[in-house]
Amino acid sequence: MASRQSLPARPLPDPCSSLDRIEPLEGIDETAWLDVIQKMEQVYTQLIDDEVKLEQKNAELELQQQFIASVMSSMSDVLLVCDRNGRIEQVNRALCELVGRSEAELIGQPVALWLADAASQERAQWAMQDSAGQGLVIELNLLDRHGQPLSVDASCTPRLGGARRRLGTVWVGRPTGELKRAYHELQAAHAALKSAQQQLLHSEKMASLGQLVAGVAHELNNPISFVLGNTHALQKYCKRLQSYLDALHQRQSEAELADLRQRLRIDHLLSDLPELMAGTLEGAQRTADIVQGLKRFSAMDRQQRVRLDLAEVLERALLWVQKGQAQAPRIDWVRPPQPLPVLGSDGPLQQVLTNLLQNACDAVADQIGARRWVRIEADADALAVRVRVCDGGAGIAPEHLSRIFDPFFTTKPVGQGTGLGLSISYGIVEEHGGHLSARNSADAGAEFELSLPRADAP
Incomplete structure (x- = not known):
């Protein structure tokens, strides 16, 4: 848009100097001349x-033009104004840099x-001929400075004149190539983060499992020894039977x-054979149950939700x-007479309860007597x-209560805790739609409360 130039100052005639050159006319007295001079002065x-006023308006117009030009040049979105025939009338610096012209x-x-x-081209032509008078947003592929297509989300708005007659179209576009690339990178980072979180969860589960190896080994030793003896x-x-059968033959x-x-x-x-076989089967079944429990506890969470009795998970x-x-x-611990039905994954919930119980046992390891x-209450x-x-x-x-569920926060000595148990447990409980909280008990030490939605809740 061309800037409007200031009008040149032109000298105006002096009515007084003109009066000296006027010769008196017949029939016109001095009063008439004074009226003429007064009108000329006005x-x-x-x-x-x-x-x-014209100079002021011109200055204001120039300021407005400078303001509009600065706004257009500072826009990161591309701006293009075209006439009714689709020919470019105005562009901004962002578009010039994008196309290299x-x-x-x-x-x-x-x-x-x-x-x-x-x-x-077809979408742009349709948008420029749209008679609805409303802005449209369409996706176009522009040619960049290297002649390569560049995806742009373009807003197409009619430019109207008097009597709402369409004079052309205003295009405002934002290149989406970087946004799409950033979105894909964000998706990849999110997937990697979920995978790392799952691996971290599994690692912490294995660490908890390692603490229980001695007890599990002892638990396995009894039925296995029983089976071996039998x-x-x-x-x-x-x-003996073979010897007796040989004698019969x-x-x-x-x-x-x-x-x-x-x-x-x-x-x-x-x-003795029936009892011996029954005992062997019982020992084998106990061993299988323990191994199955180990597999459930150590398996990766597949996000499968089934109906569980939380009391059984707790006792295990x-x-x-x-x-x-x-x-x-x-x-x-006294198991309540009624079941505690929840919907969840067996292994992760057992990991949460194992962590809470293990922390409670560690907390009283240095205590003596009563x-x-x-x-445990349920x-x-x-x-x-x-x-x-x-x-x-x-x-x-008190200063640790607000950080108790933070990752890597632990009050245990170095080498005795990773600081991930409660943090991972908190995440597991949240994934199950529940809540895990900690406070100091009125009786003595700490109190952790696990709350989960009931499976048959309305």
């Missing part, structure tokens, strides 16, 4: 005022010349068979924690299931 004063090279060119494909007995019984006399039956204690063997976690303690504290206790109402784990330890320092 006209001269009005001319001066109009010229001053100067403003003079772009003015007067068709808009379609700078569109990369036929589809963009297997050795079965091997002896097999040898050799058709020995009744007296010899009776003597052999008594010496091999066949009757005792036959009566309690058994493991007790077996892993060299000198287990007194644990007060302070070495852990109390109840449910129509909406939620709650489990509280309290201990007789020293409690949580």
Whole structure:
């Protein structure tokens, strides 16, 4: 838009100097001349005022033009104004830099010349001919300075004149290539973060599992030893039965068979076999249950939600924690008569409860006498299931209460805690739609409360 130039100052005639050159006319007296001079002075004063106002308007117009030009040049979005025929009338610096052309090279060119494909040209032509009088947002591919297509989200707004007659179109566009690339990078970073979080969760689970290895090994040793003992007995019984069957096949006399039956204690063997087999099966089943529990606990969370009785998960976690303690504290726990139904993943919830119980046992490890206790309470109402784990330890320092669930925050000595257990537990509980909180108990030490939505809640 060309700037408007100031009007040059022109000297105005002096009415007084003109009066000296006027010759008196017949029939006109001095009063008439004075009226003429007064009118001329008024006209001269009005001319001066109009010229001053014109100069002020011109200065204001120049300021407005400078303001608009500065706004257009500072825009990061591209701006293009075209006429009714689609020829460029005005552009901003962002568009010039994008296409690698100067403003003079772009003015007067068709808009379609700078569109990369036929589809963009058709969309632009349709938008410029739209008679609705409302702004449209379409996606176009512009040719950049290297002649490559560049995706742009363009807002197309009609430029209206008098009587709302369409004079052209105003285009404001924002290149979306960088945004799309940044979005894909953000998606990739989010996926990597989720994978790292899952690996971190699994690592912490393995660390918790490592603390329970001694207790689990002892727990496995009993049924395995039982199965091994029964297997050795079965091997002896097999040898006796084989000897007795060989004698039968050799058709020995009744007296010899009776003597052999008594010496091999066949009757005792036959009566002992059912109990021996039942005990072996029980030991094998106990071993299988423990191994299955290990697999559930160590398996990666597949986000599968099933109906669980939280009391069963709690008792399984309690058994493991007790077996892993060299000198287990007194644990007060009475299972409620009614089940505690929740929807969740067995392994992660067991990890949460194991962590809470393990922390409670660690908190009272240095206590003596009556302070070495852990109390577990559980109840449910129509909406939620709650489990509280309290201990007789020293409690949580007030300055640590606000940071207790922060990642890598721990009050344990170096090498005895990663600071991730409670943080990961908090995340698991939130994923299950519940809440995990910590406070100091009125009785003695710390109290952690786990609250989960009830599975059959309305």
